[in-house]
Amino acid sequence: xxxxxIEQYSRPSTLEExxxxxxxxxxxxxxxxxxxxxxxxxxxxxxxxxHIIDLQALSELKFVTSEKGLLTVGAMxxxxxxxxxxxxxxxxxxxxxxxxxxxxxQVRNRGTxxxxxxxxxxxxxxxxxxxxxxxxxxxISPDGSTRQVAADDFFLGPLETARNxxxxxxSVDFKLRGSKSGxxxxxxxxxxDALPVIGIAACLHFDNTDCCDYARITLTGLSGAQRCLxxxxxxxxxxxxxxxxxxxxxxxxxxxPTYTDSMATADYRYQLIKTIGLEVIEIAKKRAFGxx
Amino acid sequence: xxxxxxDINGRLFQEEVPERMLLVDFIRERAHLTGTHIGCTYEGVxxxxxxxxxxxAVKSCMLLAAQADEHKITTVEGLAPDGELTPLQxxxxxxxxxxCGFCTAGILMNMTDFLKRYPNPSEQEIKKGLIGNLCRCxxxxxxxxxxxxxxxxxxxxxx
Numbered sequence: 001x002x003x004x005x006i007e008q009y010s011r012p013s014t015l016e017e018x019x020x021x022x023x024x025x026x027x028x029x030x031x032x033x034x035x036x037x038x039x040x041x042x043x044x045x046x047x048x049x050x051h052i053i054d055l056q057a058l059s060e061l062k063f064v065t066s067e068k069g070l071l072t073v074g075a076m077x078x079x080x081x082x083x084x085x086x087x088x089x090x091x092x093x094x095x096x097x098x099x100x101x102x103x104x105x106q107v108r109n110r111g112t113x114x115x116x117x118x119x120x121x122x123x124x125x126x127x128x129x130x131x132x133x134x135x136x137x138x139x140i141s142p143d144g145s146t147r148q149v150a151a152d153d154f155f156l157g158p159l160e161t162a163r164n165x166x167x168x169x170x171s172v173d174f175k176l177r178g179s180k181s182g183x184x185x186x187x188x189x190x191x192x193d194a195l196p197v198i199g200i201a202a203c204l205h206f207d208n209t210d211c212c213d214y215a216r217i218t219l220t221g222l223s224g225a226q227r228c229l230x231x232x233x234x235x236x237x238x239x240x241x242x243x244x245x246x247x248x249x250x251x252x253x254x255x256x257p258t259y260t261d262s263m264a265t266a267d268y269r270y271q272l273i274k275t276i277g278l279e280v281i282e283i284a285k286k287r288a289f290g291x292x
Numbered sequence: 293x294x295x296x297x298x299d300i301n302g303r304l305f306q307e308e309v310p311e312r313m314l315l316v317d318f319i320r321e322r323a324h325l326t327g328t329h330i331g332c333t334y335e336g337v338x339x340x341x342x343x344x345x346x347x348x349a350v351k352s353c354m355l356l357a358a359q360a361d362e363h364k365i366t367t368v369e370g371l372a373p374d375g376e377l378t379p380l381q382x383x384x385x386x387x388x389x390x391x392c393g394f395c396t397a398g399i400l401m402n403m404t405d406f407l408k409r410y411p412n413p414s415e416q417e418i419k420k421g422l423i424g425n426l427c428r429c430x431x432x433x434x435x436x437x438x439x440x441x442x443x444x445x446x447x448x449x450x451x
Contacts (some may be wrong), residue, residue, distance in 0.1 A: 001334040006311035009294050009358040036336075039354050043314075043334055052311070054359055104337060104424025106402060109348045110355075166317075193423050 004048040013057040015168075019142040021053055022166045029053060031168065033076060033115025036107045037124075055210040061114070061170060063206065064088060071174040075114025080105070083112060090287060092133055094183035094201050098125040101193050114169045120224060122158035126223055128220035129185045131155060131227065132201035136173040142166050148173070158224040177214065180206040182288030184280045187221075188272050190263055196221045197263050198272035204240065210289075212240045217281065219252065222259075228252045231277075240285050242278070249277035272287045296361040300325065301370030309357045316341040318357035319367055327368040327397045328352060331426065339425035343367050349405035351424070368397035371404065379442050389438035391429035399425045403439050405413035412443060420440055 012018040022029070030049035032038055041047040055061065061076035064087040071092055073082070082088065082099035102108055102116075102125050116126035117137065131151045140146045141164070154162045163169060187199030198221040205214035215235040217228040231248040238244045258269035286292035293308045300323050309320050321326045331340035334353040341352040344366035352365075371378050379405060383389065390396040399422070406413070406421040411423065417438050419432075427435060 002314070003312040003356075006356075009311045010355065011359075011361075035359070036354060039356075040336060043353075052356070056359065104339070105406065105421055106342055106349050106351045106424040107354075109345075109405075110350050185422075191423075192420070 001043040003042045004045050006042075006049060006052055008051040009054065009275065010051065011054045012147050015058065015060065015140075018053065018055070018058065018168065019144070022142040022168075026051055030079035031055060033118070034078060034110045034112040035115070036103065036111035036117045037121060053134050053177065055168075055205055063171075065217040066176075067093065069176045069178075071176065072171050073113055073174075074171050074243060075082065075112070075117075075169045079108035079111050079113070083108070088269075089176060091176060091178075091181035091203075092183055093287065094129050094133060094185040094203065094284070095174075096272050097185040098129040101125060101187065103193060109137050111170065117154070117172065118161060118163055118169050120155055120157075120159055122194070122224045123197070123199070123221045124225075125187060125196065125199060125220075127151075127155050128196075128218045128225040129201045130172060131225045132203045132216045133174050133183060134203070134216060135177075137163075138170045138173060139161070139167045141168075141195070142237070146170075147172055155225050177205045179211075179212075180288050182284040182286065184287065184292075186276050186280045186283075188276060198222075198269055198276055200273070200276045200280045202277075202281045204235070204281070204288055206240075206285075206286045206288055211237050213237070215240075217248070217252070217277070219256070222256065222269070226256075226258070230255055235265070235281075242282070245278050245281045248281070249274045252277060294358040294361070296357055296359050298323075298357070298362075299364045300309045301366055301373065304380065311358055313357045314353050315343075315355040315360050315365075316352040318360070319343065319352060319365065322357075325367050325369050329394055329397055331394060331398075337426070338395070338398070339402060340395050340398040342425065344401060344405060347405070347408075349402045366401070368400055371400060378404070379445060380407065380438070383441040383445075384435075385439040387434050387438040387441055389435045391431050395413040395425055395427045395429075396432065399427070399435060407439070407442060411446060413439075415440065417444075 002140040028050040061074040063074040064085045066087045079099040079249045135151045137149045183203040185201040187196035203216045207213040231251045234248045253270045258266040258267045297306045329340040331338035343352045
């Protein structure tokens with residue numbers, strides 16, 4: 001576990017400086033955010049970058065703002081900053097559920113939301129939560145052109161995203177849905193706060209008659225962050241009571257294949273999906289009604 | 293090679309280092325401060341190499357030395373520069389918070405930062421704070437007692 005030789009290390013302090021560094025035909029560039037996953041890959045030599053571009057000095061990408069029904073989180077915002085932020089509204093509190101359980105406190109002092117989203121590890125807390133909260137990624141290219149990619153289109157599979165090689169994730173937008181909205185995230189791993197064997201996030205909204213009119217349920221641990229579309233649909237127009245949630249999680253289990261490995265058997269994974277799913281959706285519902 | 297200027301425990305180290313050199317090796321081999329330990333072949337799992345980067349606990353095997361350029365590092369040697377132990381170090385001594393001592397430097401650095409941020413933690417919060425540090429003598433009970441002792445002493449001082 002030691003990096004292969006690296007030819008160059010750069011630490012741009014402005015976006016302009018970063019773009020000029022990216023604007024070359026250089027190969028084997030690694031753009032490093034907090035480095036709590038990517039450095040592991042560099043040390044194990046899964047990645048052998050010739051040039052590491054470290055984003056740590058880009059203070060303009062470290063912020064959390066909430067205004068006009070929109071929460072925006074800068075890509076270089078660390079987990080510890082998300083956990084301690086006063087700007088994250090209650091309905092998006094799943095972000096704090098996830099950020100407060102990543103790795104350990106040394107990792108949370110360094111790791112960033114943007115780094116985790118762009119790395120998109122097969123079992124990670126941030127992508128699955130941002131997918132449930134319908135986050136939108138604000139990307140910029142070295143030529144200055146920008147685009148926004150919805151979470152549904154951003155996460156393509158483990159370690160794969162829609163981000164082009166030289167695009168930089170600037171921030172993530174989350175739309176607020178107003179009253180009677182709630183969210184939650186929970187995971188189970190082999191040790192406390194480990195990578196999830198199964199992790200589930202949920203975001204619900206209830207209408208004036210207290211029926212669910214918006215549901216996103218997402219799952220990680222099997223093959224990256226994925227939506228549970230049929231289960232989401234089954235909760236619509238219900239009050240999302242315990243039986244209805246249990247039924248929704250049964251639907252998830254009937255649609256998604258699991259597997260046995262050294263961490264858990266396939267059956268145990270189904271049990272985790274049912275148990276954590278029920279817990280997470282009930283917490284999200286309680287929060288939507290101001291009870292959680 | 294990368295030129296770095298890293299402040300370690302108040303002393304500036306200006307060196308040329310290979311880009312791939314990890315911060316923990318810079319601390320041990322260039323600054324010759326061997327209190328920071330490598331417990332897990334740089335895998336980022338044991339926490340023995342925990343130091344403070346600008347006052348916050350980080351694992352020094354997870355960073356390149358070049359990333360610490362122009363930053364302030366504190367190692368376990370910097371906790372008691374004049375030889376007078378901090379209350380946490382005293383508590384580790386009196387509560388037998390170490391057996392072989394290999395993990396101790398990292399735990400002291402992590403818990404020093406932890407107690408700064410959470411001056412009055414519950415036992416559960418202390419346990420959660422310690423997740424990033426492994427102790428192979430399994431002395432966790434004594435380690436938790438040592439941290440609790442500092443919390444209790446601080447509370448007594450306030451009342």
